[in-house]
Amino acid sequence: MKKQQIVFILALFFATMMSFACSDDDNGKPVENGTEEEETEIPELPAFIKGLDLSYVNQVEDHGGIYKKEGVASDPFEVLSEKGGNLVRVRLWHNPSWVKDIYGEATPVYSGLADVAATIERAHQNGMAVLLDFHYSDTWADPGHQDVPAAWKDITSLDVLTDSVFNYTYETLSYLNDKNLLPQMVQIGNETNPGMMTTNIPEGFPDLNVYDGNWAAFGKVVNAGIEAVRDIESQSGSEIKVALHIADPKNLEWWMADVINKGNVQDFEIMGFSYYHIWHTTIAFDQLPVLISDLKSTYGKDLLVMETAYPFTTEYDDNYGNIYSSETVPLEGFPYTIEGQKQYLTTLSQNMANAGAIGVIYWEPAWISSGMKDLWGIGSSWENCALFDFDGNITEAADYLDVNY
Numbered sequence: 001m002k003k004q005q006i007v008f009i010l011a012l013f014f015a016t017m018m019s020f021a022c023s024d025d026d027n028g029k030p031v032e033n034g035t036e037e038e039e040t041e042i043p044e045l046p047a048f049i050k051g052l053d054l055s056y057v058n059q060v061e062d063h064g065g066i067y068k069k070e071g072v073a074s075d076p077f078e079v080l081s082e083k084g085g086n087l088v089r090v091r092l093w094h095n096p097s098w099v100k101d102i103y104g105e106a107t108p109v110y111s112g113l114a115d116v117a118a119t120i121e122r123a124h125q126n127g128m129a130v131l132l133d134f135h136y137s138d139t140w141a142d143p144g145h146q147d148v149p150a151a152w153k154d155i156t157s158l159d160v161l162t163d164s165v166f167n168y169t170y171e172t173l174s175y176l177n178d179k180n181l182l183p184q185m186v187q188i189g190n191e192t193n194p195g196m197m198t199t200n201i202p203e204g205f206p207d208l209n210v211y212d213g214n215w216a217a218f219g220k221v222v223n224a225g226i227e228a229v230r231d232i233e234s235q236s237g238s239e240i241k242v243a244l245h246i247a248d249p250k251n252l253e254w255w256m257a258d259v260i261n262k263g264n265v266q267d268f269e270i271m272g273f274s275y276y277h278i279w280h281t282t283i284a285f286d287q288l289p290v291l292i293s294d295l296k297s298t299y300g301k302d303l304l305v306m307e308t309a310y311p312f313t314t315e316y317d318d319n320y321g322n323i324y325s326s327e328t329v330p331l332e333g334f335p336y337t338i339e340g341q342k343q344y345l346t347t348l349s350q351n352m353a354n355a356g357a358i359g360v361i362y363w364e365p366a367w368i369s370s371g372m373k374d375l376w377g378i379g380s381s382w383e384n385c386a387l388f389d390f391d392g393n394i395t396e397a398a399d400y401l402d403v404n405y
Contacts, residue, residue, distance in 0.1 A: 016263045020066045040121075043086075043129045045184040045241060049304065049348070049359025050401045051087035051131065052080055057369045058118055059110045060380075065370030066395040068392040076366045077253075080387070081126040082383050085402035088123035089131040089361050090304070091190070092116050092172070093136050094149040103374050111171060120181045131243070131361070132176075132183035134169065135196060135227065139375075143193040143247050147200045156204035158217055161197075164222040169228035177236050186240055187306070188225040191274060193255065196221060210258065219263025226267050243270035245306050249283035249291055253256055270305030270358065271295070275348075283333055286349075289355035296356045305352055307363040309385045310334065312397055313340040316367040317390040318379030342397040353405035368392060 057076055061067075066345045067076040077088070093111045100107055108115055120130050126315055132241045135141040138149050155161045169186075176182050189196045193220040195208040208218040226242050233240045233291070242267070246255050275288070283291055292303045311324040314336055330336050365387040369379045370385040383390065387398040 006014075006266075008173040020127070022039065028132040038358075040182065041127075042124060042126050042180070042182070042238070043127050043184070045129050045239075046086040047357070048349075048353055048405050049087045049129075049361065050085055051089055051359055051361030052085045052349065052365050053112060053133075053307070053361060053363045054080075054119060054123070054366055055089070055090040055091045055093075056364055057122075058108070058115055058370070060366065060370045060372050062108070063373075064373065065368050066392050067366065067368070067388060067394070069394050071391075071393065073392075074394075075122075075126075076388075077122045077126045077128070078349045080126055080398065080401070083394070083398045084403070085127045085128060087359070087361065088119065089133055089187075090116050090119045090123075091133040091135055093135050093169070095151060096138050097150075097223065098139065102375075108111075117176060117179060117181055120176065121179075124181065129183040129185070130183040131187060133187040133190055133245075135174075136165065136168075136225075137190075137399065140290075141190040141192075141196070143191050144199075146192070146194060146196050146198040148197045148202060148205060152197075153202045153205070154347065155206070158206040159221065161206050162220055164229045165221050169225045169233060171230065173232040173240075177232060177238075178342070182232070182236060182238050182240065184238075184240065185243055185270065186229050187243045187245050187272065188222050188229075192244065192247055193246045193251055198272070210263075215258055215262035218235070219259065219265045220264065222259075222265050222335040222348075223267070226396040228368075230267070235312060238380070241270055242268040243272045243304065243306070244268055245272040245274070248280040248282070249273050249275055249288060250280065252291065252295055252303075256295065256301070260299065264401075266399070268301070270302045270304050272304045274307035274363075275305055276309060277331050278324065287349075288348075289351045292355040292357050301358040303352075303355075305348065305357065305360040308345075308360060309363050309382070310344040310363075311336045311384045311385045312338045312386075312389075312395065315384060315390075317383045318374060320369075320377035320379035320381050322384050323381050329387055336384075338395050338397045341385075341387075341395075342400050346398065346403060349400060349405050362387070365398075 121128050137147045195210040198209040207214050314326040333341045367380045367382040369383045
């Protein structure tokens with residue numbers, strides 16, 4: 001045998017032996033001496049949710065945003081968990097390829113499946129449960145925008161659309177299950193006041209607009225998403241709560257009645273709603289508990305504030321115009337200060353607990369200013385609503401998370 005062959009065989013032998021002594025875990029981190037890294041314990045859904053939508057964090061950090069605790073750079077998931085946060089909400093877009101138009105081909109597809117998986121992993125590693133928010137759109141879904149995903153634009157049959165929603169929901173959750181990243185709650189649609197996929201509708205696409213009375217079609221599509229959740233729940237042995245979601249509490253009573261009775265959507269546990277005081281003015285802040293208590297009693301569903309926010313200032317940390325500005329009027333008794341922000345969140349959370357709701361989720365408390373771009377600007381239009389100040393430090397407003405409601 002030639003000398004070169006002997007050297008090669010010896011090298012191969014030692015490399016093989018070393019692979020038994022030091023292998024890589026799923027994150028590429030070495031595990032020494034043949035031991036395996038402990039699997040992350042999956043948190044249960046908390047009795048009262050003190051939630052945080054952290055969908056933007058990966059993107060903010062990738063573009064220079066730094067979160068701090070007492071001046072020291074820190075992981076925002078860890079900081080917010082230490083404060084008492086117990087659930088992370090994360091949005092999922094079907095195929096947000098437009099993100100690459102903003103950043104270039106090399107960028108991660110933020111709010112795509114891989115990005116969402118990374119967020120879920122960070123949440124679970126920090127002991128927080130997860131709510132996965134299916135938008136069923138390639139971009140933002142809300143009462144005025146429910147765009148049809150590009151991949152489904154040629155669909156003309158309700159049955160085909162129903163199958164597509166089922167398969168997409170099932171395959172997404174199956175992918176996450178294979179990675180031990182199943183969410184503890186799944187949201188079927190985002191702010192679906194008018195239905196789903198009701199804007200930028202291609203010719204012949206099924207009509208799911210409930211404002212036009214198409215509750216049966218909308219309900220069939222929603223039930224397909226729920227069925228996929230239940231199939232994964234059964235296969236995995238992991239409990240997954242199903243939530244629906246609309247904006248503005250004034251819409252809760254009629255919408256719940258119609259989705260259940262006209263849409264025949266029965267198999268969900270949670271009715272979520274967005275509440276922002278600058279837009280949702282019909283139901284007074286101090287009347288919210290009465291409404292929530294009545295709805296819980298009437299329909300037997302849990303109620304959840306899926307989105308809310310409140311500013312600690314009307315100042316700016318960048319040149320991106322803020323949504324909450326000096327022109328927006330604060331709620332009486334809750335000034336636009338750190339203390340006012342804290343008191344708003346504490347009061348809302350206590351009111352909801354007293355009314356029998358299951359929690360409150362803050363929308364994007366970590367959307368601080370950075371070099372991040374979105375469709376409308378660079379930085380943040382929400383930095384004055386964050387739970388971090390303009391230097392990136394967690395503020396005392398986040399102490400509302402440490403209260404037992």
